Amino acid sequence: MAELKNEFSWSKSRHETFDECRRKYFYQYYGSWGGWSATAPEPARQLYRLKQIKNLHLEIGTAVHTTIEEILREIRSGRTPSPTAARERVRTLLNQSWSESRGERWRDEPKRYSCLFEHYYGPMPESERIDELRAKAFGCIDRFFALRWYPLIRESRPEDFLSVEDLDSFDLGGVRVFVKPDFALRRDGLHYLFDWKTGKATERDALQLACYAAFAGRKWGVAPDGIRIVIAYLGDAVADERFISAPEIQEALKSINASVERMRSLLVDVASNAARVEDFPQLDDLRVCARCVFREACRPEHSFAR
Numbered sequence: 001m002a003e004l005k006n007e008f009s010w011s012k013s014r015h016e017t018f019d020e021c022r023r024k025y026f027y028q029y030y031g032s033w034g035g036w037s038a039t040a041p042e043p044a045r046q047l048y049r050l051k052q053i054k055n056l057h058l059e060i061g062t063a064v065h066t067t068i069e070e071i072l073r074e075i076r077s078g079r080t081p082s083p084t085a086a087r088e089r090v091r092t093l094l095n096q097s098w099s100e101s102r103g104e105r106w107r108d109e110p111k112r113y114s115c116l117f118e119h120y121y122g123p124m125p126e127s128e129r130i131d132e133l134r135a136k137a138f139g140c141i142d143r144f145f146a147l148r149w150y151p152l153i154r155e156s157r158p159e160d161f162l163s164v165e166d167l168d169s170f171d172l173g174g175v176r177v178f179v180k181p182d183f184a185l186r187r188d189g190l191h192y193l194f195d196w197k198t199g200k201a202t203e204r205d206a207l208q209l210a211c212y213a214a215f216a217g218r219k220w221g222v223a224p225d226g227i228r229i230v231i232a233y234l235g236d237a238v239a240d241e242r243f244i245s246a247p248e249i250q251e252a253l254k255s256i257n258a259s260v261e262r263m264r265s266l267l268v269d270v271a272s273n274a275a276r277v278e279d280f281p282q283l284d285d286l287r288v289c290a291r292c293v294f295r296e297a298c299r300p301e302h303s304f305a306r
């Protein structure tokens, strides 16, 4: 098999990691590269293992997304999803990740088995807090079924489904821009791209939505007025359908190009995508480090409260 090459690319999560902490960005996209191999150097193996850690909020987001993905696949295959069964599925997924994490099955296969931040670094949440989080996940599923677009999805034919959680990309000046819309549907002459969120709205969401519109235009050859982006904050019961204009898409592409330039400016060699750890400074704010999955490797000298 040909050896995998660490190609430079852009994604919204890469952009956010770069903005949050340069060192974290290095660990995530360079230091951990190859760490999946048993023969990789120990630092890369450690970083690869650490980057798989998720906190409970992220784990809830994953369980909700997985369950909605399964619901959509059921609809596409002509079955009628049950909200009760969907809640049970979320419960099962959360229980599974909790017991995998507790049992430390991730030590041998960090990509396959969950490792929760709360188990690894602490502190462990109170049981009331865990109940609250579980209830939040159930609420997200209930609100998905209550979305005003649900009947539209439910009544769609299999051929109307364009993608369900598919990782895809488009080219921007020679850089691969990765996108993963949660769901895409073609109905009544319009292309709908859906994004489910279990967290709060942020200013950064606008860039992601414009990115989806740019992707849909390239992938399906559709003009901006034929695209609708639906963003559903399932935790807050807020959902909105947006049209992204051609100038807004251009603005987003400009901002992606600027982000690419900032990332590349720290590389020692752009052509080979080579980076050195010393060019990616650590943050000074230890409150951010306290929540960081890489803190064991990055700040071994600091004892964080558990």
Ligand code: SF4
Pocket (backbone or CB within 6 Å): 021, 022, 023, 024, 025, 027, 281, 282, 283, 288, 289, 290, 292, 293, 294, 295, 298, 299
């Ligand atoms: S521990 Fe702090 S400095 Fe190190 S990668 Fe994480 S956020 Fe950045």
